[in-house]
Structures are given as structure tokens and as C-alpha cells.
Amino acid sequence: MVGGRALLLLLVSALLVQIRASDPLLYESFDEDFEGRWVVSKKDEYQGVWKHAKSDGHEDYGLLVSEKARKYAIIKELDEPVTLKDGTVVLQFEVRLQNGLECGGAYIKYIRPQDAGWDAKEFDNDTPYTIMFGPDKCGSTNKVHFILKHKNPKTGKYVEHHLKFPPSVPYDKLSHVYTAILKPDNEVRILIDGEEKKKANFLSADDFEPALIPSKTIPDPDDKKPEDWDERAKIPDPDAVKPDDWDEDAPMEIEDEEATKPEGWLDDEPEEVDDPEAAKPEDWDDEEDGEWEAPKIDNPKCEEAPGCGEWKRPMKQNPAYKGKWHAPLIDNPNYKGIWKPQEIPNPEYFELDKPDFDPIAAIGIEIWTMQDGIVFDNILIADDEKVATSILEKTWKPKYDVEKEKEKAEEAAAGADGLSEFQKKVFDVLYKVADVPFLAPYKTKIIDVIEKGEKQPNITIGILVAVVIVFVTVLFRILFGGKKPVAPVKPAVEAKKPKATETDGAGSSGDKEEKEDEKEEAAAPRRRSRRET
Numbered sequence: 001m002v003g004g005r006a007l008l009l010l011l012v013s014a015l016l017v018q019i020r021a022s023d024p025l026l027y028e029s030f031d032e033d034f035e036g037r038w039v040v041s042k043k044d045e046y047q048g049v050w051k052h053a054k055s056d057g058h059e060d061y062g063l064l065v066s067e068k069a070r071k072y073a074i075i076k077e078l079d080e081p082v083t084l085k086d087g088t089v090v091l092q093f094e095v096r097l098q099n100g101l102e103c104g105g106a107y108i109k110y111i112r113p114q115d116a117g118w119d120a121k122e123f124d125n126d127t128p129y130t131i132m133f134g135p136d137k138c139g140s141t142n143k144v145h146f147i148l149k150h151k152n153p154k155t156g157k158y159v160e161h162h163l164k165f166p167p168s169v170p171y172d173k174l175s176h177v178y179t180a181i182l183k184p185d186n187e188v189r190i191l192i193d194g195e196e197k198k199k200a201n202f203l204s205a206d207d208f209e210p211a212l213i214p215s216k217t218i219p220d221p222d223d224k225k226p227e228d229w230d231e232r233a234k235i236p237d238p239d240a241v242k243p244d245d246w247d248e249d250a251p252m253e254i255e256d257e258e259a260t261k262p263e264g265w266l267d268d269e270p271e272e273v274d275d276p277e278a279a280k281p282e283d284w285d286d287e288e289d290g291e292w293e294a295p296k297i298d299n300p301k302c303e304e305a306p307g308c309g310e311w312k313r314p315m316k317q318n319p320a321y322k323g324k325w326h327a328p329l330i331d332n333p334n335y336k337g338i339w340k341p342q343e344i345p346n347p348e349y350f351e352l353d354k355p356d357f358d359p360i361a362a363i364g365i366e367i368w369t370m371q372d373g374i375v376f377d378n379i380l381i382a383d384d385e386k387v388a389t390s391i392l393e394k395t396w397k398p399k400y401d402v403e404k405e406k407e408k409a410e411e412a413a414a415g416a417d418g419l420s421e422f423q424k425k426v427f428d429v430l431y432k433v434a435d436v437p438f439l440a441p442y443k444t445k446i447i448d449v450i451e452k453g454e455k456q457p458n459i460t461i462g463i464l465v466a467v468v469i470v471f472v473t474v475l476f477r478i479l480f481g482g483k484k485p486v487a488p489v490k491p492a493v494e495a496k497k498p499k500a501t502e503t504d505g506a507g508s509s510g511d512k513e514e515k516e517d518e519k520e521e522a523a524a525p526r527r528r529s530r531r532e533t
Contacts, residue, residue: 025082026363026381027391030061034074038063039120041073041366046124048072055175055375056098057406058399062377068370075123075364081113082381084130084357089182090388091133092380094396096175097371104369107134107145108379112358123364128158130358133180135169138370140444142168142431146180146190148202150212151358154350161208166190167197168431174403177378177396179388186354193400194392202355214349223341230334236327246325253315262306269308272296427453430467442470 028037033052040050048070055062065072082089095106109129132147146163167190170176179191190198200207274294284292302308363379378395382388427450433439434446446467 024380024382024387024391026078026379028076028363028379029395030063030377034063034076038074038076039123041075041123042121043073043124046071046073050074053375055096055377055399056373057402060377060395060399062094062096062375063365065367065369065372065374068372071368073123073125073364073366075111075120075127075362077120077362078360081359081361083359084182085354087184087383088385090179090380090382090385091131091182092177092179092378092382092388092392093134094175094177094377094379095135096173096375096377097135098173098373098375099371100173101135101137101169101369101371101374103138104371104374105134105136105145105367106369106374106376107132107136107365107367108376109364109366110360111362111364112149113361120362123366125366127364127366129364130360131180134178137169140434140447142434142447144169144178144190144192144197146188146198148208148212148355149358150355152214152348152350153352153356154348159210161210161212163188163190163198163200164207164209165198165435165437167192168428168435171427171431172407174407175375175377175396175399177392179392181385181388184354193396194389203352212355213351214346216346216349217343218346219341220344221341225339225341229336229339230332231336231338232332233335234329235332237330238327240327242325246322247320248322248324250320250322251318252321252323254318255313256316257313259313261311264305265311266301266305266308267311269299269301269305271299271302271308273299433467433471436471439471439474442474446470 030052034050035052038050040046047067049066050072051064051066052061053064053066054060063074091108091110093108097106109127110131110133111123112128112130114128128149130149132145132149135144137143143166146166148161149158150161151158170192177191177193179189179194181189181191183189186202188200188202189196190200202208202212205211205213273296275297278294280292280294286292299308360381363381365376378391380388380391430446430450430453434443434450439446449466
């Protein structure tokens with residue numbers, strides 16, 4: 001009997017442990033109003049208004065960014081800090097960009113414990129955090145951030161370590177779930193909508209910038225290059241002498257004496273003539289506008305003739321041209337190689353088997369965005385991946401399916417004017433191509449071209465071809481070398497530039513120049529300046 005009771009007690013205890021293990025450490029569904037549970041920052045710079053509102057097309061509530069071009073800050077303190085040092089920890093939340101995201105963030109900051117006396121109403125950009133995770137998009141930036149702030153045990157300073165080559169933000173206005181899974185073996189996995197997009201190791205220098213563990217040695221800052229250190233691998237031959245027949249003054253090109261004027265050349269005809277159909281505008285004022293001149297057109301007589309105007313012999317390469325003489329290069333007998341300072345032990349170097357994560361004491365959203373309509377929902381911290389998957393399936397999946405069907409119906413109605421599913425996949429791939437490391441110098445131009453394609457879907461193929469050409473060209477130059485820079489990428493058909501906003505400084509000057517060019521091209525009559533003689 002006693003043995004039976006003991007067994008029953010053991011089973012009940014195991015069941016309680018299992019139930020507790022399956023409970024989220026934090027779950028915010030926003031089914032109830034956030035007031036009283038979340039604290040809005042009282043700092044003056046945060047003028048954006050948070051609202052408890054329904055996601056478009058659903059009865060489900062979320063935390064809504066309600067105004068454009070505003071800074072927002074809101075924080076929720078946890079009842080108990082969540083430790084990240086032992087076991088698996090899952091960070092997950094849902095975001096819907098109802099009006100898209102051209103420039104702004106939609107990430108969450110996982111705040112570490114603050115100093116005594118800290119007030120949540122003072123939450124701002126400088127509030128220390130442990131992890132920052134989520135989408136961010138503006139200009140050439142298009143990434144799902146994962147940033148770890150880690151304390152160097154030698155210096156006591158916190159350093160931001162950014163995940164290298166993070167996934168891109170999905171291009172649509174649907175709900176998406178962002179998941180970061182931190183494993184006890186130092187692995188971190190980034191998922192979007194339950195699908196793994198990135199896997200990394202916290203201690204790998206290939207995965208985080210800067211590396212979590214500093215290098216063992218550093219260049220000696222006090223080491224100086226000796227004055228007699230010669231870094232020239234080749235030098236002009238001091239014994240070389242310019243040949244007597246070397247003419248440095250000979251021109252590169254000379255007239256072709258064997259050339260003859262083509263038969264039928266019209267010497268007395270100008271290449272351009274006044275447009276006979278042009279008429280002086282009725283509102284033209286000679287006093288105000290100067291003497292009117294008809295615009296010029298190509299001389300029609302020259303179209304049938306081999307040429308017009310004064311004939312001149314063409315130039316040809318001068319066989320005697322040699323250019324300026326330079327002594328040939330020889331190996332430098334005093335060459336010592338490229339000087340580098342000596343390496344010394346790095347005073348900030350340390351070793352560790354696992355990151356020394358600070359606990360999560362609060363979750364905060366601190367963003368500056370140009371778009372409204374951003375909805376945060378179903379924020380979760382758990383120690384079991386199954387819990388995160390279960391909540392994703394129950395809360396996000398049904399909404400996403402409804403939104404996806406609605407999107408397909410809208411695309412079908414829009415026809416060729418909208419982005420097809422294929423085009424979206426193409427743009428998603430192109431954004432990933434833009435993140436390839438060796439394309440970094442061209443990333444801004446590539447992103448600009450892709451975004452033009454998103455706004456004008458009918459040039460998708462041209463965009464694809466342009467980016468592929470850049471990719472192949474850069475790869476070719478890396479493999480085989482080359483001196484000429486790659487020409488800027490342009491789509492097959494130039495998309496119309498969007499109207500610049502006051503906040504988009506990068507686009508304003510470009511639009512202005514384009515408009516000036518258009519004005520010049522449109523002005524047919526030419527005005528003669530009064531100062532001409």
C-alpha cells in the first residue's frame with residue numbers, strides 16, 4: 001500500500017514538473033488592454049501613441065503603432081528575471097506591417113536588470129539591454145537583427161555583437177512570427193514563421209561581428225616603422241639610360257595623310273539648320289526674353305550625303321609615339337616587405353565556454369519608424385521549443401492563412417499591376433543576394449534597384465538581369481582581377497521615382513536634379529543672352 005502511494009506521488013510530481021516546464025516564462029497576447037501592465041516612456045522624444053487595436057481583418061487585438069514618423073517606447077517589467085545561462089530559451093513574437101515598412105524598425109529589446117532606483121518611465125534608446133531581436137528596414141538596411149550585448153570580464157565594458165548575414169525582412173503586409181532559439185551548446189537559430197533562416201554559434205568569429213571572444217594578440221600601438229624600412233618591392237633601374245631615338249615629344253595621334261575626302265561631301269552645308277516649322281511664341285517678349293532663335297535640327301541634306309561642313313583628315317595612331325620614358329623596374333635589393341607593428345598580448349582577451357548572458361528583466365519596444373500600422377502580438381519567452389511552436393500554430397497560423405487568401409484574391413483582381421507570388425520570391429532571393437559579403441560595395445545600388453522593381457513589378461525581369469550581371473561581373477573580377485570599377489546598376493526600364501518626403505533627405509536632391517533635366521529637355525526655343533556679341 002505504501003509502495004503504491006509512493007509511486008502515485010512520484011507520478012503526480014513528475015506531471016507537475018512537466019506542466020510547469022511547458023508553461024511560458026512570459027506570454028503577452030494583448031487580449032486585454034496593455035495599460036497597467038506596460039509602461040509608456042515619458043521621455044519627450046517619444047511622441048508616438050500606442051493603441052490597443054485589432055489587426056486588420058481579424059478580431060484579434062495587438063499593440064499598434066498608430067502614427068507615422070514618430071519615436072515610440074514602451075516597456076513591460078517581468079515578475080522574475082529570466083536567466084539565459086542554463087538550458088534552452090526561446091524568444092518569439094509576432095509582427096504585422098499593415099502598411100509595409102519602408103523605413104523603420106519593428107524589433108524588441110530584452111532588457112537586462114537596471115540599477116536600483118531606475119524608473120520604467122525613463123525607458124529610452126540608452127537603456128541597457130541583453131538582446132535586441134527583430135526586423136529593421138531602411139535604405140540599404142534590410143535585416144532581422146540579432147544583437148547580443150556581452151560584458152567583457154577583463155574590462156567590465158559591454159560590447160554589441162551583431163549576427164553576421166542575418167535574414168531579410170519578408171516583403172509583404174502579412175503577419176509574421178520571429179523566433180530566436182538559444183541552445184545550451186552556444187547555438188542560436190533564427191526562424192521566420194517557424195522556418196529556420198539562420199543558424200550560428202555565439203563563440204564563432206565567423207558568425208558575430210565583432211567576435212565574442214577577442215583575439216589573443218593585437219598590433220602594438222606604440223610600435224613605429226623604422227625610418228630606413230623600404231617597402232618598395234620594385235625600383236627604377238638606376239643604371240638604365242633613355243635610348244637616343246626615344247622621342248618623348250612625338251604626339252600620340254597624327255593626321256592620316258592617305259585619307260581622301262569622300263565623294264559627295266557637302267562642304268558648304270552646315271550640320272544643323274534652323275527648324276523651318278518652329279514659330280516664335282506669341283508671348284515672347286524681346287525686351288524680357290532676348291532675341292528669339294529657332295531651335296536647331298539636323299540638316300536633312302546631310303542625311304543622304306557622306307558628311308557636311310569643312311572636311312578634315314581623320315587622325316590615326318602615330319607609329320613613332322612612345323610617350324614619356326621611364327626606367328624599367330628591377331627587384332629592390334633593400335626590400336623588407338610591408339611593415340606591420342609587432343603583435344602583443346591583448347589585454348582585453350579572455351576565454352569562456354559559454355556566453356555570460358545577463359538575465360532578462362523586462363521587454364521593451366523602442367523604435368523610430370516612418371510607417372504606422374505596425375502591430376505587435378503574442379510576445380513569448382519560453383524554455384521549450386514545443387511551447388513556441390504550439391502558440392505559433394494556434395495564434396499566428398490561422399490569421400496568416402486568412403491574410404494569404406485575401407492577398408491572393410487581391411493579386412488576381414489586380415492582374416499584372418500587382419506583385420505575383422513568383423515575383424515576391426524573386427525579390428526575396430535578390431535581397432539575399434544583396435547580403436552576399438563580396439557585394440558589400442554595391443549593396444546600396446542593388447537595394448535601390450530592387451526597391452524600384454517592387455514599386456514597378458513589370459520590370460522584374462530587367463531587375464533580375466541587372467543584379468545577375470553585377471553578381472557575375474564582381475565574381476569575375478575577384479577570380480581574374482581587373483582595374484575598372486563596375487558600372488552602377490540600372491534596371492532595363494527606369495521606374496518613376498517616388499515623391500520625396502521631408503524625412504527622406506537622400507531622395508530629395510536626386511529628384512530635384514531629375515526635374516531640372518526634364519525642364520531643360522522640354523524647352524524647345526533657345527533664348528539668346530543679351531550679353532552675346
